[in-house]
Structure formats: structure tokens, C-alpha cells
Amino acid sequence: MKLLVTGGAGFIGSAVVRLAVSRGHEVINLDALTYAACLENVADVAESPLYTFEKADIRDRAALDAIFAKHKPEVVMHLAAESHVDRSIDGPGDFIETNITGTYNMLEAARSYWVDAGKPESFRFHHISTDEVFGSLSSDPDVQFTETTAYDPRSPYSASKAASDHLVRAWQETYGLPVVLTNCSNNYGPYHFPEKLIPVVILNALAGKDLPIYGDGSNVRDWLYVEDHADALLLVAEKGALGRSYNIGGENERSNLELVQTLCAILDEKQPKAGGGSYSDQITFVTDRPGHDARYAIDPTRIRNELNWRPSVTVEEGLALTVAWYLANETWWRPLQERHGVGKRLGTG
Numbered sequence: 247m248k249l250l251v252t253g254g255a256g257f258i259g260s261a262v263v264r265l266a267v268s269r270g271h272e273v274i275n276l277d278a279l280t281y282a283a284c285l286e287n288v289a290d291v292a293e294s295p296l297y298t299f300e301k302a303d304i305r306d307r308a309a310l311d312a313i314f315a316k317h318k319p320e321v322v323m324h325l326a327a328e329s330h331v332d333r334s335i336d337g338p339g340d341f342i343e344t345n346i347t348g349t350y351n352m353l354e355a356a357r358s359y360w361v362d363a364g365k366p367e368s369f370r371f372h373h374i375s376t377d378e379v380f381g382s383l384s385s386d387p388d389v390q391f392t393e394t395t396a397y398d399p400r401s402p403y404s405a406s407k408a409a410s411d412h413l414v415r416a417w418q419e420t421y422g423l424p425v426v427l428t429n430c431s432n433n434y435g436p437y438h439f440p441e442k443l444i445p446v447v448i449l450n451a452l453a454g455k456d457l458p459i460y461g462d463g464s465n466v467r468d469w470l471y472v473e474d475h476a477d478a479l480l481l482v483a484e485k486g487a488l489g490r491s492y493n494i495g496g497e498n499e500r501s502n503l504e505l506v507q508t509l510c511a512i513l514d515e516k517q518p519k520a521g522g523g524s525y526s527d528q529i530t531f532v533t534d535r536p537g538h539d540a541r542y543a544i545d546p547t548r549i550r551n552e553l554n555w556r557p558s559v560t561v562e563e564g565l566a567l568t569v570a571w572y573l574a575n576e577t578w579w580r581p582l583q584e585r586h587g588v589g590k591r592l593g594t595g
């Protein structure tokens with residue numbers, strides 16, 4: 247496949263780019279290089295003849311048209327977005343512009359290119375979204391998000407992603423654009439930007455700082471290892487039914503407190519504290535995020551039955567891989583801690 251991947255210098259996009267190139271796909275990585283981007287994430291493939299980088303902003307329609315005309319992609323995988331819920335609380339404007347208007351521009355640029363090319367049957371626009379569009383679940387383990395769960399977004403971030411999902415479906419219904427959608431749970435793994443919970447906990451633990459847990463730590467997420475997610479995304483891009491959406495989960499629900507305690511236990515084993523004791527002694531409970539959704543959980547039945555996909559690791563296995571990666575890659579994360587807002591408490595409303 248010849249793939250145009252947007253947001254390929256970010257966390258998940260770069261995992262998709264690395265995996266796609268390693269499987270022999272041609273990849274054009276389109277990214278504006280915002281604060282959240284890091285081209286080192288794709289250093290492993292940067293010299294490959296299969297890889298091209300295009301610095302462009304999805305808010306710039308003319309730039310998108312030029313990239314479509316130049317590269318003639320067969321499949322678009324649209325991941326570029328503002329992605330941090332806490333930042334969306336402090337400054338929703340960028341989320342509206344990139345996640346909604348930017349997706350609109352991508353759809354229009356893709357449609358124009360697809361029509362001019364004679365509507366090739368193999369073309370598809372894969373929109374990558376979040377389970378946060380479905381709102382918040384109770385603790386009843388029998389209730390999970392399915393692909394038909396009604397949308398009920400609560401944060402500026404999830405509302406902007408929900409709007410983008412609606413636009414993508416509308417472009418299929420109205421213009422016949424061949425689209426496929428995925429909504430995934432919380433990702434974690436190598437190259438996770440150090441403002442998100444898991445890298446914050448690992449790096450604060452190693453620095454002897456507090457490990458901040460919002461509220462009482464009872465919020466539940468379904469943790470998905472990023473390299474499993476990239477594998478699922480390529481599968482959907484290739485084999486997903488047109489017009490269909492697929493939920494992608496890690497099948498590993500944990501409360502935030504359980505997750506942080508597991509991370510501390512892994513760190514205690516891999517890098518024992520100099521003065522003795524456990525990293526879990528550094529856990530502190532801080533003011534909750536306003537509107538903090540209680541629980542997200544994915545019903546994985548559709549992708550399991552229709553595309554025969556399941557995650558390859560448990561969250562304990564994935565966290566062990568992640569901790570080992572952060573211990574070995576200080577040269578990657580250290581400079582990123584200097585970026586604007588990183589290490590600060592954001593989104594208190």
C-alpha cells in the first residue's frame with residue numbers, strides 16, 4: 247500500500263509509520279511538528295527509500311492538495327490531532343481548529359483527489375479516533391463501548407474528536423468517499439510523550455518526585471500497547487469494510503491507581519531505589535480533572551470476529567517493555583521535558 251499518514255511524528259502515528267515501512271509499505275508522513283511531535287520517533291525508517299516526510303499543517307488546505315497531487319496515496323491514515331485532554335481544558339481553540347477544521351480539510355483534499363483520479367475503488371480514508379467520544383461508563387463490567395454506543399463526549403478534546411468522526415461519516419454518506427473508522431482506548435508504550443500519565447509516572451519516579459494521581463485513582467481505562475494498536479490499524483486500513491467502524495481495545499481494564507502501582511512494582515525490580523523502599527511511596531493524590539470520565543472499556547467483539555484481531559500483550563507485559571524502553575532511552579525523553587507545559591499541572595479548569 248502507498249500510505250499517507252498524518253501525525254506520523256507523534257506517538258501512535260510514528261508506531262504506524264515504523265511498522266508500515268518494516269512491512270514494505272510506502273509511507274508519506276505528513277506532520278506539522280507541533281510541541282507533541284518528535285522526528286526521532288521515526289529515525290529507524292528515515293533513511294528508507296519507502297519513507298518520505300512532508301512538513302505541513304492540516305489546517306492549510308492548499309498544502310494538503312499539493313501533497314495529494316505529488317504523492318498520489320492509495321490509503322490515508324489520519325492521526326494528526328491535538329491529543330491531550332488537559333490541554334483541551336486550558337485551550338480548546340487549537341482542538342477545534344486542528345481536530346475539526348483540519349479533518350474537514352483532509353476530507354475535502356482527499357475527496358477532490360479521489361474524484362480527479364476517477365474514484366479508484368482501492369482508495370480509502372481511515373480516520374483514527376478515540377473511545378472517549380462515547381462518554382463515561384459505570385463500573386458494571388458487563389457494560390462496554392460497542393461501535394453502536396451513542397456518542398456522548400464530555401471534554402473539549404473528545405467533543406472535537408466526535409465532531410471529526412461525524413464529518414468522516416457524512417463524507418461517506420453524502421459524497422461516497424470510501425472511509426473506515428477506528429475508535430481506540432488509551433495507548434501506552436515506547437515514544438509516549440512525557441506529559442501523559444505513564445511516562446510522567448516512570449520519569450517522576452526515577453527523579454524522586456511525587457507520582458500525581460488525579461482524584462482517588464479509581465478511574466478505569468482499557469490499556470492498549472501502541473505497537474498492538476499500530477498492527478490493528480494497518481489491518482483495518484487493508485481489510486476493514488468500507489463505511490464500518492471498529493473499536494480497538496487492549497482487553498486490559500485497570501484503575502489508574504492499579505496501573506501506577508504496577509508501574510512502581512516493575513520499577514522496584516528493574517531499577518531499585520537507591521535508598522531502599524518502593525517507588526509507590528511517592529504516590530500522591532492531587533485535585534481531580536474537571537469532568538474526569540469514570541470508566542472507558544471497549545467491547546472488542548467486532549474486530550475480533552470480523553478481522554480476527556486481538557492484542558498480543560497483557561498490560562503487565564506491555565508496561566514492563568515500556569519501563570525498559572524509558573530506562574534505555576533517556577536521550578529521547580530528557581529534551582522533551584523542556585517543552586512548553588511539560589511537567590506542569592495542566593487542565594485544572
Ligand SMILES: NC(=O)c1ccc[n+]([C@@H]2O[C@H](COP(=O)([O-])OP(=O)(O)OC[C@H]3O[C@@H](n4cnc5c(N)ncnc54)[C@H](O)[C@@H]3O)[C@@H](O)[C@H]2O)c1
Nearest residue numbers: 253255256257258278279280282283303304326327376433
Ligand atoms: N494516545 C492515545 O491514547 C489515543 C487514544 C485514542 C485515540 N487517539 C488518537 O490517535 C491519534 C494520535 O494520537 P497520539 O497520541 O499519537 O497524538 P500525539 O499528540 O502524540 O501526536 C499528534 C501528532 O499530530 C501532529 N499534529 C498536530 N496538529 C497538527 C496539524 N494541525 N497539522 C499536522 N499535524 C499536526 C503533531 O505534530 C503530532 O506529531 C489522534 O487522532 C488521537 O486523537 C489517541
